[in-house]
């Protein structure tokens with residue numbers, strides 16, 4: 001069997017021998033993994049499929065470090081369809097081996113090829129044996145017979161596809177049925193429409209016993225207690241009978257205890273805590289969760305039941321002391337007293353329940369209040385749709401919030417009291433619902449200067465001598481107004497990044513990653529880290545470090561550029577690119593307010609790449625700016641710039657400083673040379689950074 005590099009070499013040689021084509025190198029966009037699940041402690045083979053090209057795949061990086069992955073060489077060497085073209089590889093086979101004690105649950109992964117790095121793919125680590133859907137199972141009369149416990153992996157592969165499974169149950173058994181499907185599709189780059197699975201249980205006479213559509217967001221879950229033994233049937237389909245060959249699913253069926261959630265939801269770090277188990281198949285009342293000392297924020301941690309390891313649960317780890325609500329606390333007079341800072345655990349335990357807390361606040365000292373209960377795209381899945389109010393002691397509502405943002409349905413707010421005194425914080429369900437599973441954590445802490453970072457660009461792949469750009473966005477919080485220094489940790493050998501400081505009057509900056517001309521093929525997961533000096537509660541200066549959340553571009557129906565948070569941030573050195581280098585002159589610019597500068601751009605193409613190239617200084621799509629390094633008062637003069645190079649290689653960019661542009665000092669900007677892959681996806685290669693200053697008037 002040939003190794004990937006030998007296959008790549010064969011291909012490179014073939015490129016030299018044959019007529020050149022218009023090779024547009026994209027990144028592979030992983031669409032599905034089938035089977036979706038792999039059993040821990042076992043080696044199993046899965047198919048990983050992608051849009052664009054997986055040719056030259058040589059390594060799979062799996063999140064978490066507890067799953068070994070090995071690419072199985074193809075039985076037949078991929079051949080190009082046309083001489084000179086790249087062989088097209090739409091799927092690869094990967095052998096996955098999760099460690100025996102690997103945490104069960106979803107994992108992100110990426111495939112590194114000699115030409116690129118893929119978008120994020122998803123796989124699921126499970127405890128029980130994997131059963132793969134076989135043949136025609138579209139009717140109750142022709143089901144796949146499965147033995148339990150097990151994890152059924154299949155696909156809703158076409159419109160009107162309905163998958164039937166039959167299994168034997170012992171009298172008195174309680175089984176949990178848990179589906180992973182829709183919630184793994186949100187991070188998939190190129191999946192225009194998403195599945196909405198619905199799961200239904202039938203007895204042998206065709207009577208419906210249980211059904212669920214949306215429990216974990218769009219994915220179903222239910223449990224059923226079987227009084228009588230015998231054969232039972234399970235059906236899965238899309239809620240509107242739609243289908244797609246890329247719609248893979250896993251149905252985890254077990255008779256072990258299963259908790260859909262725990263109370264308390266907020267746990268302290270560095271401790272083992274006893275928790276109440278929630279949900280119809282918990283089978284026992286309590287378990288324990290051990291939180292590592294280093295854990296912080298939303299976590300997926302193993303639950304222990306009767307001292308034995310069970311499945312993981314989603315919890316929130318707060319850096320503040322944890323507290324508990326004390327019922328009755330439905331009225332202002334009954335409010336549970338708290339001292340700040342605190343992360344208090346509460347539950348809207350029946351319809352109409354209201355939870356009130358009272359705190360003493362001083363005039364002018366801002367308080368941050370945040371509810372954590374249910375967050376799309378995370379493991380927090382309380383049914384509570386919380387609403388948060390701040391009231392004065394007379395019961396007047398001073399501040400209120402339902403949703404932190406369109407993406408975060410949990411409420412949060414910052415409240416600055418106008419007078420010293422006692423205030424009440426009130427939590428309830430927006431629609432007056434409630435129940436034992438309606439748990440939440442409420443974090444109350446002084447609103448101290450802070451910031452968060454997001455990075456547009458979740459992956460970069462660099463040919464030797466080449467550069468790519470990422471846009472880092474800073475969200476300054478609670479009066480923080482200082483500069484943020486940004487660096488990148490764990491870059492592959494031969495890759496460097498230019499220093500970036502996002503000045504106080506800017507909210508974003510560009511990171512230009514560059515591979516040295518000698519850099520060899522490599523791939524690593526990296527971290528983009530921001531550091532800033534802030535004042536703590538005592539007014540002392542301290543350094544605050546925040547890690548950027550990588551955001552992956554997602555292809556939206558209709559051609560929009562969507563974005564979704566992912567966990568893996570990856571940089572690779574590849575063997576070649578369509579654009580080898582983007583040369584810009586000058587590289588250091590000082591403008592007076594009102595002045596213009598012309599930047600000459602020369603694109604060094606790969607000899608094989610003859611297609612169109614466009615230039616820009618901003619990351620834009622359909623009129624929306626997703627990233628710009630330009631300081632305030634500096635604009636791109638479109639009319640004087642030559643950005644559409646067609647099949648040429650030379651252009652220019654004209655920038656203008658407005659007459660009132662404020663001064664700035666050596667702000668890095670860069671020029672992008674863009675190759676269109678399709679209507680939506682552009683691959684942006686970058687120049688090295690240009691340092692732009694504006695002198696004071």
Ligand SMILES: [Ca+2]
Pocket residue numbers: 133154155156157161162163
């Ligand atoms: Ca099917």
Ligand SMILES: [Ca+2]
Pocket residue numbers: 196197198212213214217218219220239
């Ligand atoms: Ca559903």
Ligand SMILES: [Ca+2]
Pocket residue numbers: 325327346347348349353354355
């Ligand atoms: Ca309550």
Ligand SMILES: [Ca+2]
Pocket residue numbers: 327328329330353354355356
């Ligand atoms: Ca209450």
